[in-house]
């Protein structure tokens with residue numbers, strides 16, 4: 001997504017852009033797989049921050065609505081616990097507060113309203129100076145905010161963990177678990193991620209969109225935009241080297257030996273895939289990697305649970321899940337399971353007993369390069385994962401011929417130098433957000449985009465990183481002309 005957005009912006013501004021993509025289709029993690037007779041979104045499913053894409057299209061004189069059919073989701077997600085209890089969260093805060101009141105009592109409902117206000121405050125504080133700006137250091141951030149912004153910056157609780165800060169609001173452990181899960185949106189543990197990630201709650205309330213035809217349409221739409229601006233796409237074109245001559249970027253060479261000359265290169269792979277001399281920050285050490293996942297894309301009949309589009313199934317011991325992944329480098333005995341029921345509208349609804357398209361996901365350590373899961377371990381994990389769903393009331397008829405499983409090793413193969421980490425470096429500790437590289441590589445003419453660089457992972461953030469990289473490229477061209 002970073003590369004696609006950069007291509008659209010650069011082509012619009014008159015650069016001759018060639019996109020070299022090693023896969024057969026655009027989108028990267030936003031990919032689609034074939035399971036049985038169904039084509040299933042195998043990557044991101046929650047589409048937020050639509051305004052970032054509106055801006056991308058509007059700057060090119062186009063309307064996103066002409067290319068993507070986006071339906072606002074009133075129901076954000078359905079949550080279920082193995083020990084009992086179900087809770088729907090809605091885009092409408094008052095509706096969610098009512099649901100929380102019925103689920104956990106009036107005190108927790110009030111706490112939720114305070115939490116929402118805090119989340120919105122953090123978002124407003126950081127959206128401009130951090131998310132939308134070129135990578136700031138902590139000092140830059142303070143400068144950008146100015147003295148008058150200091151109280152707001154302090155309220156973002158940069159020194160605290162997400163889990164700790166959630167304890168200010170919720171006493172029901174299930175609610176802390178539910179909102180703590182936002183850390184996983186950037187591949188982090190709620191016990192180590194900064195409290196600033198509370199802003200994700202606000203981002204979701206601001207709008208989660210269902211994409212007609214599936215998430216992959218977003219990648220296709222941005223590819224179309226870039227092509228209309230004049231960019232050329234080459235698929236099955238793996239870049240083996242970013243060429244450097246006389247101290248600056250000269251182009252790329254492809255795995256087949258072909259050389260493509262260029263004044264600038266925007267690199268959209270994981271930053272760890274670049275050689276050290278080209279990277280402005282060190283490669284991510286194994287223990288610094290963000291979450292990987294095991295995913296099952298299934299065409300399957302389901303029964304017993306009224307699935308919504310987005311569903312989360314929790315076991316009891318959430319701390320164990322992250323201790324297992326980040327300390328013991330294994331998958332928890334009973335991991336949280338996310339299920340996207342891709343044929344269901346926002347509120348669920350019947351699929352008439354027909355096989356439906358599902359993506360099931362559990363978090364995993366990003367050790368796909370050093371400790372790939374064996375067949376027996378994967379079978380066992382499958383049994384535990386679908387066993388947890390069963391314990392929550394959902395039975396899924398699994399058929400091997402209609403199921404595609406992707407492991408951390410599989411993700412490592414798709415996204416080189418990551419071990420399967422899906423979100424770059426884990427956003428852990430109070431300086432975690434500042435350890436990502438900015439848009440500039442270490443060699444003149446080399447620029448960086450994607451979830452492993454600022455402002456971080458997630459589809460809209462990656463798009464933003466591409467726009468920031470494009471802006472830097474154009475600044476570089478302007479400086480060279482001067």
Ligand SMILES: Cc1cc2nc3c(=O)[nH]c(=O)nc-3n(C[C@H](O)[C@H](O)[C@H](O)COP(=O)(O)OP(=O)(O)OC[C@H]3O[C@@H](n4cnc5c(N)ncnc54)[C@H](O)[C@@H]3O)c2cc1C
Nearest residue numbers: 001002022028029043044045046239269450451458459462
């Ligand atoms: C299972 C899953 C669920 C997710 N859920 C969500 C979600 O619900 N919402 C959300 O917002 N985000 C989600 N994310 C995260 C989101 O998908 C990513 O942060 C974002 O799409 C990453 O974009 P990117 O720009 O980093 O590029 P990537 O998606 O990493 O793509 C990089 C591209 O570069 C190509 N490439 C790499 N090296 C080379 C090379 N040497 N030569 C040529 N091509 C190369 C790759 O093939 C790939 O196409 C999810 C991710 C996954 C995997």
